Amino acid sequence: MQAFREFVLKVHQRCNLACDYCYVYELADQSWRDRPAAMDRTVWQAAARRIGEHARIHDLTRVDIVLHGGEPLLAGRSALIALITDVRAAVPGARFSTQTNGALLDAPMLAALAAHGVRIGVSLDGPPEHHDRHRRHRDGRGSHLLAARALRLLAGHPAYAGILCTIDPATDPVAVYESLMTYRPPAIDLLLPHANWANPPGPGYAEWLIAVFDRWYGAPRRETGIRLFEELINLVLGGTSRSDQVGLSPVAVVVIESDGTIEQGDSLKSTYPGAGATGLTVFDHDFDAAARHPGIVARQSGRAALAESCLACPVHDICGGGHYAHRWHPGGGFRNPSVYCAELRRLIDHVGARVAADLRGIRT
Template identity: 50%
Template structure:
């Protein structure tokens, strides 16, 4: 929350995730939308309507203008957003830009599984200035273990071909890769496979889970930290490289937070949550990763046809996400890496007895990863200072 003469005021929203299509053409077995607790996707229209798009555009512009925001970020998501079709995507982006007018810059990105990413889409994205993120979990065998078509066949070959097209002719649109961590895959082999397409950024995503439904490999016995153990070899390679091979968002955010900066995502840090999701039916929701917790977890009861985003900011659950450390579990508030970890991703804190008032199910892994990175930075600073004597 930010301080003003009138007291505490919420930070305005700046990131709007629009679920432009609610279905997918893959059947990934770890997907929080289709495979976990909340199954409300079955009740959503397949594609967002033009009426919902118009209301969404109006509400985004209303919010941006009310708060004097110079820019906002629209993320086209799903399901698989490319199932919405090129014309519908173009209509959506143009509607929001027109509503915002020339005084507010609209940054647009799209996260796709890559199955339908072709020349037609890339030409359109080039015209509209849409950056493209692609989901890939490593080499063929590692990727195809989870990211399969409905008939059970793998998707790696198709995604690789789409990445070749993206990187050879439209690299300026390439936002990066999203990789879900799989403990069964070798970390450095996975990292090198991802580097093959020259991504400007890699996001390593911890599999969604919580204390009631833990992710694979957790809870670990004897204080083991399997996810930190998986990520640390990649960090050491990334941090120690003579030339930076790519940006790894998780590592970069930890480094920024250790230096007193901010995080670029809701995964880490104590920064206020400034993101909202608009479902295909126009319902306004909190982060859709909360669907991994229990049915209805992200629901606010608001709708773009009748409610302002300022009203959403006053929702108790949304306000909680902007209050920083004071809403965290006591063991988090007493933790020496609090300012970096921030309690971990909100969805990963859930248990049925205490809601989200817990430490992350990844607590031990996050502590070890942060502590390792802090140690490497401290060692480098000490070496630098010694060299100046």
């Protein structure tokens, strides 16, 4: 049984934006409607006790706590600090992070979170004309101005974790990358939109990613970290991955919803209603019970969870079948290739060729 090392706390179930690709609000699973808007103290204290118990049983030296939503900053400064204090009392070595759309990240919020050791990432999809295509308020107004303000506030700050960017192949990839770099991010996460065989994506993702990879990899100095590319390079060189987008490393993440229910990864909400449910709560169950859940066992079983066609592919150890949610087919569950299979293969072959060429150059 694989221990959990990352715990996602859904501190606030609602959001102040209405991004059209959001897997929580816009896709298949609408269970957020039946849950409390904000996590109550009794919930986070119960979760903290369970996390502390899990860390002691499995002798974990590192535990990551992600404050998530919806938009986590809607919980407010006082609630967030109370939660962090309570969790840290039960899990002394916990490391905290949060991912925000930036709308509520002002100087007082930044100071409060940073004082309690919270690392902060901001979601930004490129320059205004690209970002505001998808990440808008409910009345249609774009949100780039607010995200940019937050990133200017974070630039150079020790709490700055980086930028999360969801890929849109209709945008100019190099323009998007260079616009993100104006905010001096220490790291960038490039995410494929959550799609599956019932709702397949359009074309162009491989070309978009390859263009950004070439711009990033060919730079005269290291400008930032891009997790997807770094993980692929590690895998091409025979290493392992810490990402759930590629590779065969077991998933070590679990979600605690605002009402205390324990769920699998949020991304499964993009497939069908109840896909991430376990039937467990932090009030009545420990995390070992969650680790034994068949859905979580499947996500942790690596090669054994791959489709036959994946196992026959020469890069399956690198691809890892792609993101688990992207494998879902309404007639065949999750034992399928990623709906991005062809795109991932082109990207992996390109990254492998660039790395191999550099290694040949070193040897000669």
